[in-house]
Structures are given as structure tokens and as C-alpha cells.
Amino acid sequence: MSDPKQQHDTSNEAPGFFDKERNVTIILRVFYALCALLVILDFVVHRHIYTDFEKIPAFYAIYGFVACVVLVVIAKEMRKFLMRDEDYYEPTEAEVPEAKEGDN
């Protein structure tokens, strides 16, 4: 579907910032450090507690992680019975006359 004119020859391009393995690694390390910091803060800062669930240490961090993993795992399973071909609803033109013959 994509316009072939936009498919540039990218072999001569200088690699971008995100193409370099090292830059991505640095970004991820900073990100892991921030995650760790947020958990540590949970024990340092006194946060208000409104529900029983929140008494669990680092409840929000655990919940966020688990929720997303569960979400993705279930969604992946859903694909097994929900996923169809891209032209499931609109059969390509070649198939249309065939379908019509069947209806008669």
C-alpha cells in the first residue's frame, strides 16, 4: 500500500540517534534507574493510603507491571479466535463474482 516513491535507498544514510545500539542502551539504563528510584521513594515518602490494596509496598509499581503483562498475554490469546485476514469483510475483487454465484 505504501507509495514506492517514498521508499528511499537508506543504505547511504548516516545512522540516526536511535539506530546506534549504545544510545538505546544508555536510554534504557537511565529508565531502569528511574524505575528503581521510584520504588525506593515509595519507602521514603509517606504516601496517603485510601484503600486496603495500597498498603502493599510499591503497590502501584507492581500493579502497573502485572496489569500490562496480563493485558498483553490475554490480548495475544484473543488473537487466536478474533484475528482474520485483512480483507475479511471486503473480499478482494477476484472473489466477489464467485460469492455471487454461490448466492444464486
Place this chain on the structure above:
Amino acid sequence: MWITNLPPFIPFFIGAILLPLLPNKARYFALLLPIWGGLNLFFAATPGDWVSMPMLEFELQLMHVDKLSLMFGYLFHIAALIAITYSLHVKDKLQQTAGLLYAGSALGAVFCGDLLGLFIFWELLALTSVWLIWARRTEKANAAGIRYLIFQVLSGVLLLAGTLLHYHQTGSFEFTYIGLGSMASWLIFFALGIKCAFPFLHTWLTDGYPEATPTGAVFLSAFTTKVAIFALAKTFPGESLLVYIGAAMTCFPIFYAVIENDLRKVLAYSLINQLGFMVCGIGIGTELALNGAVAHAFNDVIFKGLLFMTMGAVLYRVGHVMGSDLGGLHKTMPKTTIFCIVGAASISAFPLFSGFVSKSMVMAAMIEAGHEYLWLMLLFASAGVFHHAGIKIPFFAFFAHDSGLRPKEAPNNMLAAMFIASVLCIVIGSYPDVMYALLPWENEYVPYDITHTLTQLQLLFFSALAFVWLNKKGLYPPELRSVNIDMEWLYRRMMPAIGSRIAMRLGQLRDDSNAYVGQLIAGLPKVSESSAYSTAQLTRRMAAILAIMLLLGYISRNL
């Protein structure tokens, strides 16, 4: 300069009538409409104003100003300004005309004072917005537009039936609290429910919006559903059923969003998810919750519009928005990338971005109302939003693997529109009082405290961590060229299949019976060969029939 008591839809309708008559360049003047209209509303309208017009034997209230309608009035002017700016490069005046009429109808609906007026603008919303889908001018869009229109008109018919029944029972057309109970209220409830995209009634949205033009989707995402939220907040606040419906709406679409390939369809699902938060807020019905619901509607129009704009820019430049075939676009569309990230941060409710200051109000109200488990569902949905709208959209479009696509940066008018929306997202997120000042109910909510900021950051960072981990482990579902079946399967596959099967069976039955009758006729003795009939046989049969008739006559007389 300012005109008091001017129903806000009138300038838009006049503009829409003039636009097709004027030369092409005149479309730039369309920008003045929302600017002047918004300022006029700001300077000249005060709560309590009203204008009415006689219609048949009723008084039709064309304008009825209160704080709630004023807030939505400002919002729709901002949304119209952004959407018109975004569509300035389009030379197809059909889209701009339809957009103006559509925005005008939305304004008409939020300012009308009675249910009859609501019905009129409700139907106008449907009839004007469908052109934004048809303007794509593809066969797929034509069919999707018709399906969209059927749902919208059905909603209108339910609203009219409910309104008339309500009038019959109460003698009033007043557009105010109704509450569930009577048959009329259920009809109105379902009419609003269709446009609010309640579960099972939502497919018009996920089916129609991704087929709209790049600019059309921006208009569409702003108005229809928010008018429905407005109407729901006015007629059914505090209806506990809504809390459960809303919670379901926040959760089910995110599963679809994770596996959907068409990125504008991902946004359509995420729109339902955001509507779920608003519906929850309306269902709780406390001042905090209602404020949260309308504040979230306000922010959602801007950040969801922003996300639709960035994907519209990709669609405009690349020709499709399939996650499986995109990636690496940040190299040539850096500005669009940044705007997309702002939109993504806002919808995910990052501190300092607009989603944070409104979604947290609904969450807090949920705890106050004692719905702890539903609150957990909303928290799950919050993490899920970040996952599919916050990370997936920018990641698969602009980063991920390099697709080799090197499209040009979006046109300047598109960038300008995205810039306005981004600034609003950040300003509202950082100085929430700007928006809180518009809230219709008493508000003392303070979004920024340590607990709140820390817990939200934990939730979001660890959701992101899950994304990184799943990706590194190769567990993350790849983007695949596919469609996922949803409720629309019922009317796009099952019902047509049943229909054609019934037609086939009937056809078969007709053929069979024709053949059978033919056989029967062939089996009958031919009159010309009546020599087989003897006179004696005939006499005997006549006698038998006479005897039976005598018997019947005897029985019937003695009964």
C-alpha cells in the same frame, strides 16, 4: 462587536452556507468563525441567558446558558478552531463545509434548552458528520459511512420516541434531570448510550472513524461523543448503572487496542476507553465526580484530537497508518513525532500533562464512593491506556524498526494545529486552574500532591517497564496485517450470512415446490381420457359426498 443572545450555532451555519459559494481561498476566513464565536460567548453570554423561538405550538429554546453548557461551548469553539486549522490545506470544500455544520450542530445541542431541540441537533450531528467519512471517496469508506449513519439515525429515532413518550407522561420537554425509571427514560438512555459508545453499541465508532479522511477524523473525535457525555451528565447524573457500564468501557477496548494494526482504529478504541472514565464519573454523581467527568471530556477532546492529528499527518504523507508497515518516521517527521509524544503523555496522564489533572478526579471520586474493585479496574485501564495509546502509537509509527519510509514533514497548517493542541495539553496539565475555573460544580480538588504524583509515576514507569521487558523477551505481539472481529461481525457477517442462507433456502423451496406441483399435475388423470370414469363410479362418489354433508348438517344442528 459582541452580540448578546446569539445562539452559537448560527455563525457556523451561516459560514457553512457561504463557504461553497465563495472562491477557494475563502476557506481561510472560516478560521474567524470559531475565534469570534468563542470570544463572543466569553464576553457576551452569562448563565441564565435564554432565547426561544415558536415552533408549531411549542416554544423551542434555541439557547439556554448554564455553566455546564458554557464549558462545552468554549471547548467546542477550541476544537473547531484546531480542526479547521488542521484542514486548511484541503481544497475539497465538502469537508470544511461539513465540518462547520457539524461543529455548529454540536454547539446547538449543548446550548438548546429542551429535548426537541436536542433531537433536531442530534440528527444534524449524524447527517453532517457522515460526509467527513464519505469524503474519503473509497468504497470501504462509503460502506462504513452508511453503517455509521444507520447507528446514528437509530439513536435519533430512539431519542425522539423517548422524548415524545416523556412529554406524554410529564407534559414537559425540559432538557434536565430525567433519571432511569419509565419506559421513556430507558429509550432516551439508549439513545445517549449509542452515541456514548456503550459496550455492544460501540462499533459505529471503531468502524467509522478509521475510515474518515485525515481531517475528518479530527472533527469526528471531538464532537459526537462529547455531546453525548454532556447530555448524559445533564439527564442521568448519579445513575449507578453507569458506573458499571463505564468501568466495562474502560477495560474491554484496551485488549482490542493492543492487537489492532490500524493505528487510527487503536485511537478509536482508546477513545471508548476514555469515554468510560467520563461515564463512570457521571454514574458516581458527586460534585467531584461530575467535575472530573466534564474536565476529562474537555481534556480528551484536545489530546485525542492531537493524537488523531498526528496519525492523520502520517496517513496524509504515507497513505496508510498500518503499524505493521510503519516505523522510523521520526527521522523525517520530527515535529509530528514530538507532538505525538505530547499527546501520548497527556492521554496516559503523566504529571504536568492534561490527562493527569482530570482523570485523577474520577479516580479519587471512585474511592470516595466506595467502589474499590471498580477502582482497581480503572487503575488497570489507566495502565493499559499508557500501554496502547501512550507507547504503542508513537513507538510503532515513529520508532520501532526502520520501515525505510522517508515521508515529508506534515504541512504547516497541520503543524500549527498540532502545536496549539500540544500547548493546551501542557498548559492545562501544568496550570490546571485555567480549566478548573470553568468547572460547573463547586471544586476544591488539588491534583498535585506527593502521593498522587508518586503513585501515578510508579504506575506509568512500571507499565513502560513491562513493555520493554515483553519486547526484549519477544513476547510482545507483533503488528500483523489483520482485522479483529468485534460486535460488528454480527451485522457484517452473521446477519448477511443468515439472510443469504434464508434466501437460498426459500429459492430452493420454490424450485422444489414448482417441481412437486409439476409432478402432481402430470400425475392427474387427463380429462380428455375420461373414458376411465364410469358413470357408476361418479354416482357412488356423489352419494358418498351427500351422505357426509347430511351427517355434518345433522351434527351442526344438534350442537
